[in-house]
Amino acid sequence: MKPRLAALLLLALPFAVNADWRFEPPVALTPPPATGVFQHLDGAGRRHIAVAGDTVAVTWEDNRDGSPQVYARIRVTGTDDFTPTRQLSTGDEAYEPAIAALDDGRFLVAWEQDAAVYLRLLDADAMSPPLQLATGAGHATVAGGGNIAYTAWRERSDGRWFLRVARLAIEQGLSLRLESSVTVEADGLEAPLQFPALAAAGDALAIAWEDRRAGHTRLLTSFSANSGASFGQPVHLNEFFSNRNEYDKGSGVTRVALAGFAGDELLAAWMDKRRGGVGYGIYAALGAHGDGFGPNERVHGAEGDREPHYNPAVAGNEEGDFVVAWDDFRRGDSDLWLSRYDEDDSWGEDITPPIASGPGEQSHPSVALDERGDLHLLWIERADPNAPSRLFYGHGRRASD
Amino acid sequence: MIRPVTTLLVCLALAAGIARAAPPEAYAFLPLGEAWQSAQQQQKPMLLYFGRYGCTTCRKMHAEVFTDPDLRRRYSEDFVLAYVDTESGNRIRLANGERTTEMQFATRNRILGTPTFVFFSPEQKPLFKKAGFQSITQMNHYHGFIKGGHYREQTLADYSASQ
Numbered sequence: 001m002k003p004r005l006a007a008l009l010l011l012a013l014p015f016a017v018n019a020d021w022r023f024e025p026p027v028a029l030t031p032p033p034a035t036g037v038f039q040h041l042d043g044a045g046r047r048h049i050a051v052a053g054d055t056v057a058v059t060w061e062d063n064r065d066g067s068p069q070v071y072a073r074i075r076v077t078g079t080d081d082f083t084p085t086r087q088l089s090t091g092d093e094a095y096e097p098a099i100a101a102l103d104d105g106r107f108l109v110a111w112e113q114d115a116a117v118y119l120r121l122l123d124a125d126a127m128s129p130p131l132q133l134a135t136g137a138g139h140a141t142v143a144g145g146g147n148i149a150y151t152a153w154r155e156r157s158d159g160r161w162f163l164r165v166a167r168l169a170i171e172q173g174l175s176l177r178l179e180s181s182v183t184v185e186a187d188g189l190e191a192p193l194q195f196p197a198l199a200a201a202g203d204a205l206a207i208a209w210e211d212r213r214a215g216h217t218r219l220l221t222s223f224s225a226n227s228g229a230s231f232g233q234p235v236h237l238n239e240f241f242s243n244r245n246e247y248d249k250g251s252g253v254t255r256v257a258l259a260g261f262a263g264d265e266l267l268a269a270w271m272d273k274r275r276g277g278v279g280y281g282i283y284a285a286l287g288a289h290g291d292g293f294g295p296n297e298r299v300h301g302a303e304g305d306r307e308p309h310y311n312p313a314v315a316g317n318e319e320g321d322f323v324v325a326w327d328d329f330r331r332g333d334s335d336l337w338l339s340r341y342d343e344d345d346s347w348g349e350d351i352t353p354p355i356a357s358g359p360g361e362q363s364h365p366s367v368a369l370d371e372r373g374d375l376h377l378l379w380i381e382r383a384d385p386n387a388p389s390r391l392f393y394g395h396g397r398r399a400s401d
Numbered sequence: 402m403i404r405p406v407t408t409l410l411v412c413l414a415l416a417a418g419i420a421r422a423a424p425p426e427a428y429a430f431l432p433l434g435e436a437w438q439s440a441q442q443q444q445k446p447m448l449l450y451f452g453r454y455g456c457t458t459c460r461k462m463h464a465e466v467f468t469d470p471d472l473r474r475r476y477s478e479d480f481v482l483a484y485v486d487t488e489s490g491n492r493i494r495l496a497n498g499e500r501t502t503e504m505q506f507a508t509r510n511r512i513l514g515t516p517t518f519v520f521f522s523p524e525q526k527p528l529f530k531k532a533g534f535q536s537i538t539q540m541n542h543y544h545g546f547i548k549g550g551h552y553r554e555q556t557l558a559d560y561s562a563s564q
Contacts, residue, residue, distance in 0.1 A: 036497070036498040038498075038499045038500075038501075040500075040501070042490075042501075042502060042505065063498075063499075063500065068500055095492075096490075138490075139490065194490060195490065210488070212454055212455070214455070215455050216453075216454055216455020216456070217453075217454055217455060217488055244457060245457065245461065247457045247458075247460035247461045247464065248457040249455045249457065249460075250455075252453050252455075252456065252488065252515075254488040254504070255488075255504075273514075277513065277514050277533070278513060279513035279514065308511075308513055310508050329511075385509045386495070386497050386499075386509075
């Protein structure tokens with residue numbers, strides 16, 4: 001897998017290696033901060049922004065009307081403006097949306113609403129009616145492309161936890177139909193499963209999640225080669241660090257994100273406590289559908305290696321470029337940071353986007369890469385950790401343009 | 402410690418309490434919001450325990466410290482006990498009105514490792530934070546500092562030096 005990846009990266013060299021982005025002024029997607037109003041980007045897999053061609057769509061949760069609800073906006077091809085904010089959720093409370101780009105300027109959004117998982121298909125002009133997929137469920141995420149889409153979520157039934165993946169038929173216009181759904185493992189677990197991440201490449205599907213069956217949290221992955229009709233035996237994603245004493249079960253790991261790139265290649269990134277008492281680092285593994293994942297790699301650079309890092313998000317494109325984003329407070333307040341591979345096939349220096357750093361708290365990134373290698377960035381900004389917040393979008397044009 | 406403990410003041414109400422990770426057995430640890438309300442109503446000190454499911458030092462303390470019967474009695478009788486799972490998606494509401502998760506609450510309070518214990522006075526003021534393994538003697542010492550009302554006149558360091 002590694003040589004193949006290296007070859008891809010060499011082909012992509014002009015924009016994938018040491019290429020920074022020229023960032024346009026950030027776009028505020030929500031009104032100025034107001035007392036008691038908060039946006040959140042906390043969905044499973046941190047998929048809150050998606051790009052299809054020149055069309056960008058974002059989804060988030062906020063409580064502008066007094067209860068947490070899920071919203072979306074789309075930037076239409078050929079314009080600089082986003083469509084007005086649309087509320088996708090319809091219940092008492094809704095949380096943790098996730099979005100995937102399909103064809104023809106359409107996007108699929110999944111979210112949790114009143115302890116059930118819902119879906120909607122939308123474009124710049126309209127949206128499908130909400131489709132309820134599961135009850136007693138949450139932590140929904142989505143993946144797809146073209147006219148194929150998948151949704152994963154966790155649900156609890158008879159006291160046991162299950163991960164379920166649905167294949168969705170995306171038909172003409174904004175017509176959406178549940179085609180099939182399976183549990184990743186037939187037998188549920190007494191221990192919780194949480195925050196799955198999903199990546200799809202045609203009929204191939206990869207899922208990663210937080211799993212507590214071992215008495216502590218491990219990250220597991222499973223693959224399907226038949227459009228989600230069945231999944232293989234789960235395998236470990238994070239490497240095991242143990243044996244300090246009789247109580248040691250391994251380092252803490254949490255919040256895995258997953259992206260596909262260059263056809264069937266995969267990137268996973270997560271928070272990992274293997275460094276000991278300095279909190280979470282950002283670690284990653286590269287892989288491919290059919291091959292599994294390679295060794296774990298430290299993403300963040302030396303400058304931040306004595307600092308904790310949070311909220312990793314990942315993105316890739318068909319040209320072979322990929323990026324990891326996260327936030328940390330190495331400079332006092334929280335800023336966003338990015339990393340990508342350099343010429344040596346290793347993670348380069350941490351980059352902090354000027355539009356998402358500096359005074360105040362910039363946090364909770366979500367990222368997408370378009371086919372030019374342009375970066376599309378979504379984040380939350382607030383004056384201090386308890387202040388009202390505002391949602392921002394940033395477009396980083398590939399520096400080689 | 403100043404900023405995190407100050408931030409802790411925003412904690413209030415309640416959590417949706419599913420899938421909670423494991424606090425020590427035989428202790429009545431509550432979700433944060435419930436514990437906060439209970440401590441306010443009873444005007445009792447609160448021990449806020451930031452843990453992680455399967456965390457090595459947490460497991461060691463559960464086996465070697467929290468099993469001590471005198472310690473269990475002291476903390477069960479004199480404190481309201483709150484537990485936050487630092488990797489949980491369980492939702493809590495903060496005093497500023499924000500709904501967030503236990504994990505994000507821990508992040509915001511810059512909890513780097515587990516276990517981390519934050520001790521609150523009966524007036525619900527955060528007094529001090531202790532991270533990592535704490536022995537039975539240390540836990541009893543913290544109990545005595547708060548239960549005896551010494552926190553009103555002394556820092557924990559001064560109290561420790563006087564013992």
